[in-house]
Amino acid sequence: MPEAGIEKFSHFEPYEMKDGEEYMSDAMRAHFRKILMDWKQELMEEVDRTVSHMKEEANNYADPSDRATQEEEFSLELRTRDRERKLIKKIDQTIERIDRDDYGFCDSCGIEIGVRRLEARPTATLCIDCKTLAEIKEKQVGG
Numbered sequence: 001m002p003e004a005g006i007e008k009f010s011h012f013e014p015y016e017m018k019d020g021e022e023y024m025s026d027a028m029r030a031h032f033r034k035i036l037m038d039w040k041q042e043l044m045e046e047v048d049r050t051v052s053h054m055k056e057e058a059n060n061y062a063d064p065s066d067r068a069t070q071e072e073e074f075s076l077e078l079r080t081r082d083r084e085r086k087l088i089k090k091i092d093q094t095i096e097r098i099d100r101d102d103y104g105f106c107d108s109c110g111i112e113i114g115v116r117r118l119e120a121r122p123t124a125t126l127c128i129d130c131k132t133l134a135e136i137k138e139k140q141v142g143g
Contacts, residue, residue: 011038015115023112024104033098035122040091043084050077087123094123106130 015031054074061067097103104113106127113127126134 011042012119014119017115024101028115029098029101029103032103032118032122033095035119036091036095036098039122040088043088043091046084047081050081053077090123108134 012031012035015028017028021028054077057070059066059070061070094103104118105111106113107125108130109127111127113124117124117128124131
Protein backbone atom coordinates (compact mmCIF):
# COMPACT_ATOMS: atom_id res chain seq x y z
CA MET A 1 0.00 0.00 0.00
CA PRO A 2 1.61 3.33 -1.01
CA GLU A 3 2.38 5.83 1.70
CA ALA A 4 0.65 9.18 1.56
CA GLY A 5 2.65 12.34 1.82
CA ILE A 6 3.67 11.85 5.42
CA GLU A 7 6.82 13.89 4.96
CA LYS A 8 5.30 16.74 3.00
CA PHE A 9 2.34 17.78 0.94
CA SER A 10 3.20 19.03 -2.54
CA HIS A 11 -0.10 19.37 -4.40
CA PHE A 12 -0.38 23.16 -4.49
CA GLU A 13 0.52 26.20 -6.53
CA PRO A 14 3.54 28.03 -5.08
CA TYR A 15 2.61 31.37 -3.55
CA GLU A 16 3.58 34.45 -5.53
CA MET A 17 4.02 37.52 -3.36
CA LYS A 18 2.57 40.73 -4.75
CA ASP A 19 4.73 43.86 -4.93
CA GLY A 20 4.75 45.47 -1.51
CA GLU A 21 2.84 42.60 0.11
CA GLU A 22 3.52 42.21 3.80
CA TYR A 23 4.89 38.87 5.02
CA MET A 24 2.08 36.68 6.38
CA SER A 25 -0.66 38.78 4.85
CA ASP A 26 -4.24 37.47 4.97
CA ALA A 27 -3.79 35.96 1.49
CA MET A 28 -0.55 34.26 2.49
CA ARG A 29 -2.06 32.83 5.68
CA ALA A 30 -5.03 31.58 3.63
CA HIS A 31 -2.58 29.90 1.23
CA PHE A 32 -0.89 28.00 4.07
CA ARG A 33 -4.21 27.19 5.76
CA LYS A 34 -5.36 25.57 2.50
CA ILE A 35 -2.11 23.60 2.15
CA LEU A 36 -2.45 22.34 5.72
CA MET A 37 -6.15 21.50 5.41
CA ASP A 38 -5.59 19.62 2.13
CA TRP A 39 -2.63 17.73 3.63
CA LYS A 40 -4.69 16.79 6.68
CA GLN A 41 -7.52 15.58 4.44
CA GLU A 42 -5.12 13.42 2.43
CA LEU A 43 -3.71 11.87 5.61
CA MET A 44 -7.17 11.18 7.00
CA GLU A 45 -8.21 9.51 3.73
CA GLU A 46 -5.10 7.33 3.97
CA VAL A 47 -6.12 6.28 7.49
CA ASP A 48 -9.55 5.29 6.14
CA ARG A 49 -7.93 3.31 3.32
CA THR A 50 -5.72 1.48 5.82
CA VAL A 51 -8.68 0.48 7.96
CA SER A 52 -10.54 -0.80 4.89
CA HIS A 53 -7.45 -2.60 3.60
CA MET A 54 -6.82 -4.31 6.93
CA LYS A 55 -10.46 -5.43 7.17
CA GLU A 56 -10.44 -6.77 3.60
CA GLU A 57 -7.05 -8.46 3.85
CA ALA A 58 -7.39 -9.92 7.34
CA ASN A 59 -7.04 -13.64 6.81
CA ASN A 60 -6.53 -16.35 9.35
CA TYR A 61 -3.70 -18.11 7.59
CA ALA A 62 -2.98 -21.69 8.65
CA ASP A 63 0.64 -21.36 7.58
CA PRO A 64 2.62 -19.58 10.35
CA SER A 65 4.91 -17.99 7.76
CA ASP A 66 1.98 -16.45 5.87
CA ARG A 67 0.43 -15.30 9.12
CA ALA A 68 3.72 -13.71 10.24
CA THR A 69 4.10 -11.93 6.89
CA GLN A 70 0.60 -10.48 7.16
CA GLU A 71 1.17 -9.42 10.76
CA GLU A 72 4.42 -7.68 9.78
CA GLU A 73 2.67 -5.86 6.91
CA PHE A 74 -0.11 -4.73 9.24
CA SER A 75 2.45 -3.67 11.84
CA LEU A 76 4.27 -1.51 9.29
CA GLU A 77 1.00 0.06 8.17
CA LEU A 78 -0.01 0.79 11.75
CA ARG A 79 3.35 2.42 12.53
CA THR A 80 2.95 4.61 9.45
CA ARG A 81 -0.58 5.53 10.50
CA ASP A 82 0.69 6.37 13.99
CA ARG A 83 3.26 8.76 12.48
CA GLU A 84 0.47 10.26 10.39
CA ARG A 85 -1.74 10.63 13.47
CA LYS A 86 1.04 12.60 15.16
CA LEU A 87 1.47 14.67 12.00
CA ILE A 88 -2.27 15.43 11.90
CA LYS A 89 -1.97 16.72 15.48
CA LYS A 90 0.98 18.90 14.42
CA ILE A 91 -1.02 20.17 11.43
CA ASP A 92 -3.91 21.08 13.77
CA GLN A 93 -1.49 22.96 16.05
CA THR A 94 -0.09 24.80 13.04
CA ILE A 95 -3.58 25.81 11.88
CA GLU A 96 -4.19 27.15 15.39
CA ARG A 97 -1.01 29.24 15.04
CA ILE A 98 -2.34 30.67 11.78
CA ASP A 99 -5.63 31.51 13.55
CA ARG A 100 -3.69 33.27 16.34
CA ASP A 101 -1.63 35.18 13.75
CA ASP A 102 1.47 33.47 15.17
CA TYR A 103 2.60 31.62 12.04
CA GLY A 104 5.64 31.97 9.83
CA PHE A 105 8.11 33.32 12.36
CA CYS A 106 10.94 31.39 14.00
CA ASP A 107 10.18 30.25 17.55
CA SER A 108 13.84 30.66 18.43
CA CYS A 109 15.00 33.96 16.92
CA GLY A 110 11.74 35.52 15.71
CA ILE A 111 12.71 36.17 12.09
CA GLU A 112 10.58 35.22 9.08
CA ILE A 113 10.83 31.51 8.28
CA GLY A 114 10.14 32.26 4.63
CA VAL A 115 7.46 31.28 2.14
CA ARG A 116 9.47 28.62 0.29
CA ARG A 117 10.64 26.90 3.48
CA LEU A 118 7.06 26.87 4.78
CA GLU A 119 5.83 25.44 1.48
CA ALA A 120 8.47 22.71 1.78
CA ARG A 121 7.56 22.08 5.43
CA PRO A 122 4.31 23.86 6.37
CA THR A 123 4.61 22.84 10.03
CA ALA A 124 8.09 24.36 10.43
CA THR A 125 8.55 26.46 13.55
CA LEU A 126 12.24 27.31 13.10
CA CYS A 127 14.08 29.24 10.40
CA ILE A 128 16.66 27.26 8.48
CA ASP A 129 19.58 28.67 10.52
CA CYS A 130 18.03 27.81 13.89
CA LYS A 131 16.93 24.38 12.62
CA THR A 132 20.47 23.66 11.39
CA LEU A 133 21.92 24.77 14.72
CA ALA A 134 19.43 22.59 16.62
CA GLU A 135 20.37 19.57 14.48
CA ILE A 136 24.09 20.16 15.11
CA LYS A 137 23.45 20.38 18.87
CA GLU A 138 21.33 17.23 18.71
CA LYS A 139 24.12 15.31 16.95
CA GLN A 140 26.66 16.48 19.53
CA VAL A 141 24.49 15.45 22.47
CA GLY A 142 23.20 12.24 20.85
CA GLY A 143 26.48 11.29 19.18
